[in-house]
Amino acid sequence: MLTQERAADIFDRIRKFSRADEIEILISGGGFALTRFANNTIHQNVEDENHLLSVRTAFGGRTARASTNKFDEDSLRRVVAASEALAKVQHPDPDLLPMPDSREADGSADERLKATPSRHFAETAAITPQLRAEAVKQIVNVAGKHKLITAGIYSSSESVEGIFNSRGLSQWHTQTLAEVSVTMLGADSSGWQKANSPNVSNLDPLAMAETAARKAIDAAHPEEIPPGKYAVILEPSAALDIVGFMFWDYSGMAILDQRSFLTGRIGSQLFGENITIWDDVSHPLQTGSPFDGEGMRRLRVPLVEHGVVKRVVYARATAARMKKSGFKDKVGLVEPTGHGFPLPNEMGEMPLNIVFVAPQNTQSLEHMISCTERGVLVTRLWYIREVDPYEKIVTGMTRDGTFLIENGRLRGGVRNFRFNESLIHMLSHVEAMSVPVRACGEESFDMVVPAMKIRDFNFTEVTKF
C-alpha cells in the first residue's frame, strides 16, 4: 500500500511538471477484498489493489481536476498537463479561494479532533481469503442447522487518503474496515444482519448469522395486514437508511441553491425535542478521515439540538459566499467546518459522520416492543427515494424481517410494506430511542444511530410477500 512518504515524493515530482499558480493532489486507494456467498456457496471472491491520483491545478480564478491510476513519469506529466489544459479554459470563478495552508486547515480544530483515534488495525489488514472462507463456512453451518439458505458478504480493506498542496498542506489518513452482511432465506421469509468496523475483532459473524436465522424463522408464513399508520420500531440499520436521505440538505450550498428542505427552517423547532444530532468525525464509533476534500480539519458540528436545526456545514468557499448572501442572518453560525468535497464540484459539502445523541431515557429494543400494544418491527428498509424534496417525503419498502407486534410481543411475520413518510413528521413523532450504535445499511452511509419507535408511521401499500 502507498505510504505517506511515497505520496509526498510523488507530489514533489508532480510540482516540477506544473506551471500552475497552485497545485493540489489527492491520493486514495489501497487493497480491497470481498468474499460473496449465496445458496450456501462462495460464488464470487475478489481482491483488487488500486490507487488513484487526482491533480487539481489553479490559474487565478480558474481550476480543474484530472486523475489517473498510473504513477510512472509519463503518466504524471500527462495528468498534470490534462488538469492544466482543463483549468486554463475555464471561466474565472470569483468565489474560488486560494488553497488553504496547514495553519488554516488545522487552525480551528480543537485538540481532541487533532487526535482522532487510529482507525487502522493490523488484524483487519491481515485478513486472508482463507480466513474469510472460514467465517463464511460458520455462517453456512448456521444456515444448515436451521434448514435455511444463506447469502451475504465478508469484506476487508486497507486504504489510504492523502492530500498535499503547494501551500505546504499535507494530510494523511489510513484506515482498515471489515464488513459482514448475512441474509438467511426460508421458504417464504428472510432475515438480515449487517455490521462493519475498522477493527475486525468487533465483528461476530456467527452471532449475526444466528440473529438473521432467528428472524427468518420467526417471520415464516407472513400474514397480510392492511397498510395504514402504525407504531413502527425501526432497528438502527433501518433508521439510518431512512434518515440518511436528509443529510445532503445540511449543507450551506444546498441552502444557497434553495434545494434544501432546511431553507427558511434553520432555527425553528422542526423535530421533536428528543432529537439531537451532531456531525463528529472523532466519535469513537465513527470512521473516515479527519479532513475534507481541501484538507481542512473536520469540526464537530451541532446540526440539531432538541429538535431545533442549529447549523449546517460549510466548505471554505461556501462559507464565504454565505456570508455575502441574503441568507446569512437566517442560518446560524457560518464558518468553514471541514466538510467540503474535492474541488471543483457542484454540491459543496455535506456531513458524513452523523451521531445521534442518546436521550435521557433510552430504551432497549426489547423494552420498546414490550411497551407496544400494536405496531410493526422493521429490520431493514430498501429502495428509498425522495418523493417530495421540501416536505422531505421519502418512499421505500420494508425487507428481510418485518413483524407484527401485538400486546407487547412479536406475533409473527407480515408481508412487506411500502411507506411514504415525511422525515419531518417522522422525527417529530419519535416516542422512544435505544442507545445509539454504529450501524450500516445499504441506502445511506454508516452512522451512529439508535433504534427508534415512531408514532403514526405511514405505510401506504403492501406487497405480495
Added chain:
Amino acid sequence: MKDAANWALNVATLRGASYGDARIVSQRSRALSTKNGKVGSAADAESLGMSVRVIANGAWGFAASEDLSRSGVEATAARAVEVACASARVKQKDVQLAPEKPVIAEWTTPHAINPFSISVEQNIDLLLKVDSELRSIAGVTLAETNLNFHRDEQWFASSEGSDIHQTKYSTGAGYTAYAFAGNEIQKRSYPNSYGGQWQNKGYELIDELQLVQNARHIAEEAVALHHADRCPEGAFDIILDSSQLGLQIHESIGHPIELDRVLGMEANFAGTSFLTLDKLRTLRYGSDIVNVVADARQEHGPGLGTFGFDDEGVPAQCTPIITQGLFTGYLSSRETVHAIGENRSGGTLRAEGWNRLPIIRMTNISLLPGEKPLSLEQLIASTDRAIFMQTNRSWSIDDKRFNFQFGCEIGWEIKNGKRVRMLKNPSYSGITTEFWNSLDAICSRDEWTLWGTPNCGKGQPQQVMGTGHGAAPSRFRGIKVGSAYKGS
C-alpha cells in the same frame, strides 16, 4: 497487451486453474457541468489495469491490479488462483460453464465524432448557453447542466483461445431547471432526469438532442408547476412518456429477468425475483401487445447495452423476453444458463471496470413499438380520461420486483382527447404483472426512443453500469395514482 494477458493465463494454468480469462481495460472519461452560470465541475480521468478470473478446484477466484509489469501480472494471476482455492472450501458443486466457441475479433462503437476531439471551450460554451436560457425564465432558482464522455478499451483473452479487442464510446447530456417558491421545490429536466440522455455514440448525440432549443420551454414548465393543481388520487388510465416507460421497463422487467437474481445470487443486496424458473413460458407477463427483447446487437441501436461481445467473450445477442405477453426469456451467463435448460449463454456478463468481476447486467431491454401507426397526439386524442406523466422524479420497487411506485416531474389531465390542465406531483404505483397486463396501446416506431440509464447499481462491491431501454409512449388502464402523497 496480448503479452500481459498470456502471462496471466499461463500462470493461472500452471497454478491449477481449469479455466481463466484476463481483461485489460483502459478507461477515459470527461465530466463537465455548470450550475447557475458557473462551471460546476471540470474533470478528466483515466484508469488502466488488469483482472484475472479463474476457476480452480471447481470454484471462482478473481484478482485485479493496476500493476501491468510482468511480475505484477503474474502475481495477480497467482492471487486469483489462491482466492479460488479459498472459495472451494465452501461450495456445494463445481462451477460449470456453458460451451462457447473461442473468438478472435475487433469491435468498436460506431461513432461519427470522437467526443474527446471536441474542445472543452466548445462544450462549456454550450452548457453555459443552455444555463443562460434556463435562467432567463423568472422563477427559476437553480439551473444545472452536464456533459459526459466515456471511452472504454478492453483486451479480453481466455484460456479457451478467445482474443477480443473492443472499444466502446458513450456520450451523455442533460439539464434541470429548479423553481423554489413557498413550500415547494419543482423541477423539470431535459431530455431526461438524472443526467439526461445517454447513448453509445460519439459527439453527434449532442447535436441530435437540441439542448439549447428546448431549454426555455423546460424552464417555463418548472415555474408553471407551482400554479398547477396537485395530481388527484385514485384509479385512472395513465399515459407514460417514453423516458418514464424506459425506467419502468428497467425496474419491473429488466431486473427481475436477471438469472443471477432468480437463482438467489443477489439475495443479500439487490434482492431476488418473482420470476421463479417455473414462470418461464407459462406466465402472462403482460397483455398481448407486450413484446420485449434483450438486444445487445448493433442493429437494435446505440444503447448503453450495445456491444460486440460481453465480458466473458460471448457475442452480442437478441433474446425474446416477453412475446405477445408471454414470459419467454431470462438474461443469462455461461455459469447460470444451465438452470433454464439451455446450453448457450445469452451474453450479458459485464463489469464496471478492470477491477470488478463481470456479473449479469441488462443489455438493451426494450419494449417494441406498436405495429400500427400511432403518434402520441393520436394516442391522447383517442383517450377519454387519463393522466399523462412525463420524466421520472422518483422510483422505488421491492426486492422481488412486485410492488413499485414512480413519481414524475409533470402530469397532464386528459379529457375527451385533449390535455386540459397541468398537474404537479404525479405518481403511480402497482404490481408488476398487473401493470403490464393493463397495457392497451403503444405508439409506433417514430415515437420510439432508445433511452440510456447510466447509473444502474448492482453487485457487491456495487458496480454501476449503463443499460438501454427502448420505449414509445403507452397507455395503461386503471392504474393506482397519487399514493405517494396519501396520508401526508
